[in-house]
Amino acid sequence: MRTDQLIAALAADSRRQAAPRLALALATLAGGAVALVIFLAVMGVRHDIADALLTWRFDVKLVVVALALVIALIDGVRLMRPTTPPLHPGWLALPLVVLVPAVVVELAVLPAELWRGSLVGTNGMVCLVAIPLLSAVPLAIALAAMRLGAPRSPAVAGAAAGRLAAAIGAALYALHCFDDSPLFVATWYTLATLGVIAAGALAGRLVLRW
Secondary structure: OOHHHHHHHHHHHHHHHHHHHHHHHHHHHHHHHHHHHHHHHHOOOOOOHHHHOOOHHHHHHHHHHHHHHHHHHHHHHHHOOOOOOOOOHHHHOHHHHHHHHHHHHHHHHOOHHHHHHHHHOOOHHHHHHHHHHHHHHHHHHHHHHHOOOOOOOHHHHHHHHHHHHHHHHHHHHHOOOOOOOHHHHHHHHHHHHHHHHHHHHHHHHHHOOO
């Protein structure tokens, strides 16, 4: 093979590899946009958002969901190729590096008799419904984008799509939810997210096989 032919082949292969990755990034934007429309129509941003941004609990909540979103996107892109391993579990747990210390601080500054109230909050059941609801369309679009790749494990790739979709849903719901306690976030957001991840894994087994 001549040098110019080799260069052309490498360039074509690079484009083939980049296209699915770009598709997942675009799917994240598209799914997020649809979820945003649903969010604004059904829930809306909390009325005291400006004041909430000045509190450490609300800011921690935003940082946690933002980290989860970025990490899920990176992991999803990696899993679209059969030769690329998933992210190390340590990276997937990075949001906990922010959330766990926040929970410790919460327990330290609050009297013990207030712990249960912070944990239960006022919108626990709403959270369990809202995050999966806001994640449904992003999950469907993410799975469609991942079909352009060749995941080694359809279930693992589907779970990654679920993490990505759940992070989108959680990020939007965080702007509506008045329960900013790290205890609440660690409990209810996690439970809601696990449901979406499980749904993604099950769907991935069906639609990402090749």
